[in-house]
Amino acid sequence: MSGGRDAVLGRIRKGLGRTGPVDGDQRAALDARLQKHARGIIPERTARDRGGLADLFVEMAEGVQTSVARVASPAGAPAALAEYLAQHNLGSDIRMAPDEKLNDIPWQDRPTLSITRGRSDGNDEVGVTAAFSAVAETGTLMLHSGPSSPTTLNFLPDNHVVVLRASEIVRAYEDGWDLLRAKGKMPRAVNFVTGPSRSGDIEQTLMLGAHGPRRLHIILIEDENG
């Protein structure tokens, strides 16, 4: 529909008092603004040292009904998962992301866990993924799609368990973008997740577990304190 395109762009330019595309210095300034992608105001609440950031993250995450288990090392993660399953009366079938970030965790220590890896087809009660990063400011996980991190695992299982390292926690969303840009091309999907799925659509009453996970549990490995 290039007819639509030209007509729309033409009307926009007319409204802005121009006859053609921006050019010259003005164009260079706009290109530079995109290149620079400058940050705006970052809330002061995030001005903390690394240990403080982890605490802020946990406080904000718990404030939106995320549960968090803090463990000292990767070795503590399998027990934390088993405990979560027991606490909520869940079976031991786990659908786990094929993410190498989960490979240094000794899952075999808990032989009762029955772990398969790959995307979710909607029949999984518990999905386990690794976080890419996490934003302390609002207790938000930053996840993205890719061969080792299927998006379906973030949304289909009733229980979403996310393994996060304290060293991956950043102050603000902008820090997350910098980490992602450093990796190269934008992945197909970037998901910022702040608490489990919820709805207030029936008489403005908050209920968890609308379409996405009913529960969100984070296993936080304190890899910086040991």
Added chain:
Amino acid sequence: MESTSKQFKQNTRVALDNTALQSALGKMESGFVTNRANAAARLPEFEALRDQARDIKNHTLENLDFYLETFEENVEASGGHVHWAATAEDARQIILDICQSVDAKTVTKGKSMIAEEIGLNAFLEENNIEPVETDLGEYIIQLRNETPSHIIAPAIHVVKDQVIETFQEAHTQFDPARSLEEPRELLDEARTVLRQRFFDADVGITGANFLIAETGSTVIVTNEGNGDLTQTLPKIHVVVASLEKVVPTLEDASAILRVLARSATGQEYSSYTTFSNGPRRAEDPDGPEQFHVVLLDNGRSELLGTESQEVLRCIRCGACMNHCPVYGAIGGHAYGWVYPGPIGSVLTPTLIGVEEARHLPNASTFCGRCEEVCPMRIPLPKLMRHFREKSFEEKLTPTAERTGLGIWAFVARRPALYQMATGLAMRMLGALGRRRGLFASLPMAGGWTAHRDFPAPQGRTFQQQWSARGGRRRAGE
């Protein structure tokens, strides 16, 4: 969507008599309003963030063509397609063509006001494609054959008993004797029904809260996760968005996101904020095979360079309606088109014409709360005043009102005549109303006195009292 804005007065009467609606609206103050105030108070930078958000959008609008072309380029670089739609009709046709290209039978939909604006559901149905709303509120009103009455809480006018009734009727696959008394049971039932629909859909259609020029990303913000299932599971993801949704960079979007959820629901951040970049990559285990963005103009480009340009900053947070005493009294349907509340009073005449929507800018007490809370600092009362004037200029105001205002203007421009006329009128009214101090009705002011008494004047005009008390005219007058 068809508009009933012309019958605003009639709509209002119906709304005021609707007890279910009145009980639903009563909860807004303790919910949205309090939550927003708390969220703003928790963030010392909140006011500065509002200024920043306004400035980002102003910059973008001043260079809208550049950012849209950059956005288009980057969507295409990540393997997606951009379609430009000048009108609602164009947008519908583009979407239909995409659906028909895969012989789609059902499409799932994330909440999208733009889809409402272009009347997408009815059009798809006419073409034998079943649209399935997946946001819980949208799903409820779709089953009830209603339209949204709030831009972020579409079913705010529906009470629980009505939802029970609706589900009993629609979900005949379940035991009719099942319990649905608890909201939880209703949610679970909707979740079960819709889960299957997500898997069955051929196409998923979502709106967008932002489009990002730098990366060609589209962004959705939801709490339920329905938008994510809508766009992840089907073969095709179609994003329908109006062109003012674009911002330059990821940082700009992140900056505005800091005021969005706080203004809307009082959350620090919504549960899911998702940035989408094209179709699934060769190595991806999931995601849609095709990614399309339909960019809708539908009259917006005409606003650039006019007084109304400022409405294009709107991020559809809903704060203005949550805080509006008029919305709080009559709800959203009375406004008669897609966008209710103060933003609707400004957008509707802008997009569908002053003639169709001339009552809406009058649906205001000019209390200014909307502007106080608007995260994008849109001067809503000023814009409403602008449309009042415009509707007067275009001779759309009824004759009695026009004649009255015309006479008043004629007299007011002639000080001597004005003083004489008002002095005379005040003495008359003062004498007539002396006994009770109030008029229960007045000729030519029925619109006022039908609902409240008019206080009787004390027999002298303000100007007479002012000079009697030693008031002076300013020098030169």
